[in-house]
Amino acid sequence: MSEENKLEKIVSLCKRRGFIFPGSEIYGGIGGFYDFGPLGAELKFNIKQAWWDAVVKSRDDVVGLSAAIIMNPKVWEASGHVSGFSDPLAECRKCRKRFRADEIETQKCPECGGELASARNFNLMFKTFVGPVEGTAEVAYLRPETAAGIFMNFKNVVDTMRVKMPFGIAQIGRAFRNEINPKDYVFRTREFEQMELEYFVKPGDDEQIFKEWVENRIAWYEKLGLKNIRKQEQTPEERAHYSKGTIDIEYEFPFGWKEIEGIANRGDFDLKSHSVHSGQDLSYTDKETGEKYLPFVIEPSAGVDRIALAFLCDAYTEEDKRVVLKLHPRIAPYKAAVFPLVANKPELVDKARQVFKELKMTGLNISWDDRGNIGKRYYSQDEIGTPYCITVDYQTLDDGTVTIRDRDTTKQERMSEKEIFTHLMRVLHPIDF
């Protein structure tokens, strides 16, 4: 299977099985926007939950936040986004198509061969108006990253949460970028979700803590079974102007090695700039030593949609006669599927329904299937990554045991209903983040 072919197959599977749909499809779609269907929504939810568990809930030095998407536009002046968050845009004089000038090699239009006008900077922030008047004073922006909401609340969190340095504030939420050239499926879109942590440290402790976060984040991917990842240090030319060091975590997609997360040492750029622009003192005072300083910040910043695509690419496997998504059980949309051996024996269907309901009541996402034959149901669940299939058969009616089939090995075991639950919990829960 060629890599190009692999991506096509994944796109088709995602559409066919309810993971990802093109946005506003019945109106011909809209470039750079996708909708995550029922299974894609579960996949993304599981990724976000695994991140929140690791970055917030399992620690006592990180708190969560959910800030507004639209902020005072002065935020984006202070952050440098109004003046500098742009990509070079080149427009074809003939067909009027627009391209990112840094992504094309010639001066000719890649679509029609026409001449390209010289590149100009194009700001990637989406503009909107707040209130009923559409004047310049009412312009606001959809946030292009979630981080700014965290800096806006640095003082609020310090004042209310008894946090002590070093500590972090984490946030998951939507971000919007009017990308000139959205591409590679959900890799680069105009609306996406970010999972960002701003970890505040005392200046001088930053380099060591930066290294620790890089290792911590790599370990998170590895624990969730993602292979084909590597660290890449950004060169001084590649890094943002405020960054003292940035390491990207890259995944080898069918279209090449690409960033899924960046970990940056942002120094005190953000708090300093927001202090100056707002006139508010955003420094931190150590209650024990009385020392006052502007903290430095280490920022692991990851994109949920890109990570979802990386997991899908990594998990996609073709074997003999089946397609299997070998997703880690923690992030698989369904944890198990329950079937009656046949659909026309009411006693089997009733018993299977009972097993299904009991498992669902544990809070696990469980699928029900009584269509076609068992073999077809197995293949159907393999294709969406369901780790276990549980079948209620005639023996269940006698001794209460069911069969449980493992997605990856296709091996079946008999277990009591009680053992099934313990087995699922063992596989699903104890990830030591």
Ligand code: GAP
């Ligand atoms: N606050 C820092 C920041 O936003 P970034 O490297 O621009 O850094 C962080 O973005 C992550 O957000 C990326 O590693 C990527 O996973 C995701 N991301 C950025 N732009 C994206 C886009 N257009 N489509 C999908 N994900 C995107």
